[in-house]
Amino acid sequence: MPESCTSEFFTDEAVAIYGEQGFFLPLRMFAAEGVAELRAHLEAAEARQGSLTGKNRSAKYHLLMTWLDQLVRHAGILDAVEKLLGPDILCWGTALLIKEPGDGTHVSWHQDLNYWGLDPADVTTAWLALSPATKETGCMRMMAGSHLVHYAHRDTDDPSNLLSRGQTVADDLDEAAATYIELQPGEISLHHGNMAHASGPNSGSERRIGIAIRYLAAHVRPTDGPDSALLVRGQDRYRNFEAETSPAEDFDPAAMAEHDRVMALRQAVLMAGV
Ligand SMILES: O=C(O)CCC(=O)C(=O)O
Numbered sequence: 001m002p003e004s005c006t007s008e009f010f011t012d013e014a015v016a017i018y019g020e021q022g023f024f025l026p027l028r029m030f031a032a033e034g035v036a037e038l039r040a041h042l043e044a045a046e047a048r049q050g051s052l053t054g055k056n057r058s059a060k061y062h063l064l065m066t067w068l069d070q071l072v073r074h075a076g077i078l079d080a081v082e083k084l085l086g087p088d089i090l091c092w093g094t095a096l097l098i099k100e101p102g103d104g105t106h107v108s109w110h111q112d113l114n115y116w117g118l119d120p121a122d123v124t125t126a127w128l129a130l131s132p133a134t135k136e137t138g139c140m141r142m143m144a145g146s147h148l149v150h151y152a153h154r155d156t157d158d159p160s161n162l163l164s165r166g167q168t169v170a171d172d173l174d175e176a177a178a179t180y181i182e183l184q185p186g187e188i189s190l191h192h193g194n195m196a197h198a199s200g201p202n203s204g205s206e207r208r209i210g211i212a213i214r215y216l217a218a219h220v221r222p223t224d225g226p227d228s229a230l231l232v233r234g235q236d237r238y239r240n241f242e243a244e245t246s247p248a249e250d251f252d253p254a255a256m257a258e259h260d261r262v263m264a265l266r267q268a269v270l271m272a273g274v
Contacts, residue, residue: 001070001074002031002035009027010079018084018192020144021179022144023181023191026183026184027188029076029077029128030186032185034186038067039131041065041067042096042209042211048251049251053095053097060094061096062094065250066248066250067250069246069247071128071213072230073233077126077188077213080126080188081126081215085215088217088233088237089231090218090229090230090231090236091214091215092116092241093266094211095211095214097127097209097210098207099137099201099208100207101202101206104201105160105161105202106161106162106198107140107161107197107198107199108156108163108169108198109169109197110153110163110167110197111147111153111194112193116269117227118227119221121193121194122193123192124190124192125190125212127183127188127191127210127211128187128188128210129184129188130209131209132185136204137204137206139180139181140189140191141181142195142196142197143177143196146194146195146196147194147196149196151170153167153168153169153170154167155167156168169196173196216229218231218235218238222241225268225269227266229241229242229244242262242265244258
């Protein structure tokens with residue numbers, strides 16, 4: 001795992017900004033060599049398995065690949081997350097969010113906690129850019145302050161929407177007020193689980209590669225049936241989630257069997273109420 005940069009850190013002022021707007025960016029985590037190393041791991045996995053992206057944004061690939069397991073435990077990322085969630089932290093999911101140039105994929109306006117079955121809302125996503133995330137390549141857009149509001153959602157049927165059920169905010173949003181979450185390779189943004197966010201298609205000429213890591217404070221509870229998570233820092237005194245285990249090797253048979261089992265739990269949660 002590459003060294004993290006120590007030149008920038010998540011200051012108390014930055015934490016206050018996160019509290020007000022529900023997101024914060026950028027935090028530089030990796031220098032160019034670190035990004036190249038992570039991207040090489042990801043592209044080797046794609047060469048082996050085929051596309052790893054698609055609609056399953058909670059796919060938990062960190063339970064299958066050792067480099068991703070190390071990334072979700074990365075001290076620099078966890079130091080920032082700890083300032084938001086406290087010392088006891090679970091990783092609930094990872095998603096490889098890749099948009100190929102011109103593939104038309106996008107993400108409609110949504111709030112993650114509307115359908116993740118988690119309470120209370122002490123949930124944050126660290127989104128790491130491994131290529132430029134810009135307006136052109138389809139970076140995320142966020143509505144400052146929307147983490148304090150609950151919007152009604154409806155499901156839509158759009159195959160190019162990366163959300164599993166095309167979940168979309170049903171209320172009118174003032175899209176002109178949205179902030180573009182532009183990131184350079186090696187930078188992360190952090191966003192609250194209730195943040196209203198979306199992203200447009202990639203009209204650039206290079207891949208837009210993001211890795212989203214979903215973190216929970218250990219006191220969060222699953223509300224829609226049994227669920228599982230991986231302890232990545234501190235202690236789990238609550239045991240609200242079945243404990244997940246890290247892979248011994250990439251795609252080893254035990255890890256694949258465990259992944260199948262916990263993804264069945266997850267699928268039931270994500271489809272609850274459909
Ligand atoms: O990567 C994107 O464009 C959207 C990501 C997203 O919706 C999320 O991380 O919650």
